[in-house]
Amino acid sequence: MTSTSVRRHKATGLLVLLAALVVTGIGYTAVTTTAEAAPTAASQTQVDAGRQLFLQGCATCHGLAAQGTGSGPGLIGVGAAAVDFQVSTGRMPLAAPAVQAPRKPPSYTAEQVSALAAYVASLGAGPAIPSASDVSTTDANLAEGGELFRTNCQQCHNYSGAGGALSDGRYAPSLMRATPTEIYEAMITGPQNMPNFTDATLPKAQKQAIIKYIAHLQQAAAPGGLALGSYGPVTEGVVIWVAGIGALLLASVWIGAKVR
């Protein structure tokens, strides 16, 4: 809706020119400065590749050394999990400044995401990407997961995981497409408005139970028929007024029609 109007805006040409200048300038500095990050567990080549990607795609907002700028937070110490969550769900890089980064198709391949994650992890210690055994739910208890979900998650994400509104246009996103790894990463990194659930507040076993419950929500059958987007009584009210009263008005017009 807005893409054409944005393109035709008076200031667009000027902004594109500015952006091009900024990118060229940053690209130039990126080429001339020397890397000083210490190699970690990830291979040095991966970190180097990640650094290149970072300088091209992320440094504009997050700063050349990931120290943060006025337009983006510093990333030293956020860990690989945060990068993996933000980039693999397409939230980063941002398409446009907004109150909140929406989920969208990712801009980087899985390989590039790991390279970026390796680079950011090399800057300072932070939560690592959870392993397959971390997010395994085989030993988790579904009902306990439900209880934990109702206590910790649904006040923002809705009882059904459909998401909900927060103040000033911010929102808790729908969980319907979140993978177990993404859920785990979100809990340990606290992206955007979400609080951080460290292992001290929510032990790993409880995180796994929550993941199991969300997986149940994602594929739960609706025993009562159409779930109406799981929005609750508002959509039920719309149904009764539009479909219900609508149908009965038609019926009464039909029965009350004069026979001539």
Add this chain to the structure above:
Amino acid sequence: MSVIVKEASKALSRADERAPISSLAKANLRKIFPDHWSFMLGEIALYSFLILLLTGVYLTIWFKPSMTEVIYNGSYAPLEGISMSEAYSSTLKISFDVRGGLLIRQIHHWAALFFMAAMIVHMFRIFFTGAFRKPRELNWVIGGSMIIIGLLEGFAGYSLPDDLLSGVGVRIVAGIVESIPVVGTYLMFFIFGGEFPGNDFIPRLYTFHVLLVPGILLALVGLHLVLVFYHKHTQYPGPGRTNTNVVGFPLFPVYTAKAGGFFFVVFGVTTLIAAFVTINPIWAYGPYVPDQVTAGSQPDWYIGFLDGMLRAFPPLESNIWGHTISWNVFVPAAVMPGILLGALLAYPFIEAWVTGDRGEHHLLDRPRNAATRTALGTMTITFYGILVINGANDIIAQAFGIPFNNITWFTRVAVFVLPPLVFLATRRFCLGLQRRDRELLLHGRESGQILRLPHGEFIEIHTPISNEEKAVILSKVDIAAIEPPAATDENGVATPGYKALRRRAKFSRLFYGDNVASPTAAEIAAAEHHAHALDDLEVDELHEAGKDVPAQLTD
């Protein structure tokens, strides 16, 4: 055949010896009711109420109104081993382990939404056609009371399962009760038998929901219908319909068949919706725990306007002698609903006072002919609609990506700006329609046929309207606005109650001052004569020129 007739009449006479069956039937079965589709709206409410009674009985067989904590081990796995109240666990049982239980529960809940919606649509019809005027004011009050009681009854039913969503609603109600100055806290402790939520609330609410309120509603429904019977049904204006007759069909067999059929239509539509669309998935909400809440917590639609008012009100509080008074809860959730619903009940009396109209009305008003009343109605609906929208502000924010703070601010401005605008627009619109009616009576309808006469003049042929249309338009009763009295009489003595009389004259002028007067009989006759005189001249001219004469001119 004759044997059957003989046996039937024998049985009837035996019955008649004990109760006046046939004389009552004779007197009432042939009672005439007028026919119109909008007269069936109240029936939707009546039938929904019957459906509620039938399905409600089924649900009481398994529902346990108890707040005793139990550990769930029914067939819904995601709640296995969770501690919950017996009320919630028995509702889960009805939903998953009782045959047909979920369907009946959903029919019951959908029928409740229907009941409230149908009562309100029925009220619109009564309001906009002025059917509440003398002698039916009492029936308006009964109907309005049923809407208010239905609201409480619906809320009680929504709360009984003791699921997380309803528990949040009950918590809000507890907060509203507590917000009443001085007595609030005591009242809350009285209702809940101690601190919220306590152990008494669900059993108390149950008695209220299945015994007390349905009993009151049933009595009011009966009274409502008896009064409809006693007053005779109002009718729309039309040829042969006057304030002193009823034109229509007999109760038996016409309306018994229509009404009987309509009951099954209502039951059928309710059951279809209940079979295909989820309502109140209590299993997904989980049991009520006071420290839990879900995003998007919402009441059923008929409570939405109260929630909308509560959400829009600015955060005002004051502290008097160490006691906090939460105006932000007390005013929007207790005072305002009281004023609004009180005004609703009092409306027939307010209008009668303003218009000074003391006559009986059995012929319905056309909404355009009561421009100010119609405008008041659309104004109120606009006000209500804005509040309903604000009640759902978080859901709208989520669904349409609008910050809900913006919706709240829109509401705070719009509740004051939009209703008056709608009032003015509706009133203009109605007055325009009155003017159009007058034109139609005097000059007929423009046919769009242009005729060129032999001498070169162009005329447009006007088609006179049918007698039915004429009768409908002529049903308008012109009422003069009350003139304000002189401030003093000829001796210079002040008129008693002058200010009140002047105020009333102002209101009366608002109601009737701008009404377009119906044409007088003389005006109609003159217009007809004028049309005919012209027509005759034109017919002659066309004849002389040897042209075809259009049918409209020779009528």
